[in-house]
Amino acid sequence: MRLSGGSPDVPCLTCGKRVFGLKWGTDCPECHAIRQARANRLAGRLALAGTALMGLYVWVRVPAEPVLGRIYGAIAVAATYILLRRIVSRIAMEYLPR
Numbered sequence: 001m002r003l004s005g006g007s008p009d010v011p012c013l014t015c016g017k018r019v020f021g022l023k024w025g026t027d028c029p030e031c032h033a034i035r036q037a038r039a040n041r042l043a044g045r046l047a048l049a050g051t052a053l054m055g056l057y058v059w060v061r062v063p064a065e066p067v068l069g070r071i072y073g074a075i076a077v078a079a080t081y082i083l084l085r086r087i088v089s090r091i092a093m094e095y096l097p098r
């Protein structure tokens with residue numbers, strides 16, 4: 001182990017590989033990318049399931065006659081997918097097991 005005044009080599013939280021300039025308690029770029037891919041995969045699946053439920057709700061509850069209602073419903077379904085994907089991805093990055 002090298003002691004210096006600058007940023008020392010810090011072990012990755014997941015694989016233990018020492019990386020120069022890494023912050024304590026964080027992953028190296030490779031482990032971060034792997035973790036991000038896992039979180040994105042999970043977020044995509046859960047967001048799709050949530051969006052299907054939202055689409056079903058809009059299909060059942062919003063009357064078809066004023067077309068504008070269905071258009072706003074479709075916008076809400078699309079927004080649900082985007083928001084759910086982002087929220088689940090962020091939570092998964094925090095809580096997925098290492």
Ligand SMILES: [Zn+2]
Nearest residue numbers: 012015028031
């Ligand atoms: Zn690593």
